[in-house]
Amino acid sequence: MRRVFSKFTNILVAFVLVIVVWQLVIFIGDYPEALLPPPLAVGEAIVSLIRDGTFFVHLQVSMFRFASGYLSAVIAAVVLGLILGRLPLVWKVVDPIVQVLRPVAPVAWAPFIVLWFGIGNMPAIVTIFIAAFFPVLLSTVSAVKKIDRTYLKVAQNLELNQPALMYKIILPAAFPYIANGLHIAVGTGWIFLVAGEMIGAQSGLGYLIIDSRNALDLDFVLAGIIFIGVLGLILDKLIGFFEKWVGKQWGAQG
Numbered sequence: 001m002r003r004v005f006s007k008f009t010n011i012l013v014a015f016v017l018v019i020v021v022w023q024l025v026i027f028i029g030d031y032p033e034a035l036l037p038p039p040l041a042v043g044e045a046i047v048s049l050i051r052d053g054t055f056f057v058h059l060q061v062s063m064f065r066f067a068s069g070y071l072s073a074v075i076a077a078v079v080l081g082l083i084l085g086r087l088p089l090v091w092k093v094v095d096p097i098v099q100v101l102r103p104v105a106p107v108a109w110a111p112f113i114v115l116w117f118g119i120g121n122m123p124a125i126v127t128i129f130i131a132a133f134f135p136v137l138l139s140t141v142s143a144v145k146k147i148d149r150t151y152l153k154v155a156q157n158l159e160l161n162q163p164a165l166m167y168k169i170i171l172p173a174a175f176p177y178i179a180n181g182l183h184i185a186v187g188t189g190w191i192f193l194v195a196g197e198m199i200g201a202q203s204g205l206g207y208l209i210i211d212s213r214n215a216l217d218l219d220f221v222l223a224g225i226i227f228i229g230v231l232g233l234i235l236d237k238l239i240g241f242f243e244k245w246v247g248k249q250w251g252a253q254g
Helices: 002-029 040-052 054-085 090-099 106-117 121-145 147-158 162-196 205-214 216-248
Strands: none
Touching: 002 040, 002 054, 002 205, 040 106, 040 216, 054 090, 054 106, 054 147, 090 121, 106 121, 106 162, 106 216, 162 205, 162 216, 205 216
16 A cells, blocks of 8 residues: 555656646746646646546547557467467568568558558557557567477477467466567557547547647647546556566466
């Protein structure tokens, strides 16, 4: 309980510090409200979005898109990574292709994504999928390569078939390293959620920011940015809880 209270206090202090610096920047720089809205105006915008339900409408859409893109990317990347990690010769051929595609920002594929998948939810989901896929794939392949060979020898002595070997030996041993990729993928996927919702979308938190920008409502733009930042923090913490839960199930943590 004390640790939870300490973490909450640290987060509260951090937010207060940001607000103080924000207000000081406005005061020292003498910025007009139309150029840089003060914390109070942004707070009123946040309350307004919550009160009239606009925030929850956009949140529901964004979370559906993010969950669809992120979960499908994680499942595909982990399965493929477990297989490629066990096939070093195949990975030597695939690795250069991955290293060429990985640095390309998902938004660079936007013209093709819109042409292939149309408008609506799919462009955002595909953008998030691309952003989340490569960090998990690379961490999974690397994790499989680092597995202690003793585990594999024991599995061989027990004559485990490939599915049982993957699920009972390789995946539990590799998961702590895979979890690093899950954390990175949450960050990249959530970042590109905004970019994805700028591509043929008419709803979502990213669209809220663009629509507010077009209307020159910068207080609502900052409100949307704050929503995205806070939700990104919450998602990362949830992945941390999931990591600990899986570790306990497999006896990796006490």
